[in-house]
Amino acid sequence: MDHHDGFREFVLARQQALMRTAYLLVGDAHLAEDLLQSVLTKIVKHWPKLAKEGNPEAYTRKALVNQYLAWRRRPRPEVLSAAPPERAASYDNATLDRIILRQALAKLTRKQRAVIVLRYWEDLTEAQTAEALGCSIGNVKSQTHHALARLRALAPELADPYLQEVVR
Structure with a gap:
């Protein structure tokens, strides 16, 4: 064996x-x-x-x-621009929304980004997310609240309804 x-x-x-x-x-x-x-x-x-x-x-x-x-000391891999790309014929609204959301995610703290990824893309419960992060459920709730607020502030154009669909 x-x-x-x-x-x-x-x-x-x-x-x-x-x-x-x-x-x-x-x-x-x-x-x-x-x-x-x-x-x-x-x-x-x-x-x-x-x-x-x-x-x-x-x-x-x-x-x-x-x-x-x-990996805190490593530079962030994404190159961000001051403004989202102009709407071109090759981009549809969903593609632009994903680009804007990706740029907003890159501006979150590492822990906030990890919470959003685990809670909403991996669809983990608060308890599972807390276990994965090695923190309390209350900390997950707090990080989630702050991350969502920051995403809404960074990308207000996604707040209705796309960001709510993607993040929920």
């Missing part, structure tokens, strides 16, 4: 979801790949115990968030 039985299958089965989480956290495909690879390299060392006793996906998600939050 191999020391890492099941790890390859876990990665193949959950890679896309984990990559999506990593991408939403860092906002850059290459950095997301680096983040996920870094986390998987650490997880493989603990795989036998994790596979037997734990919830590998929740553990991996928490490790992604922790690693992302630890």
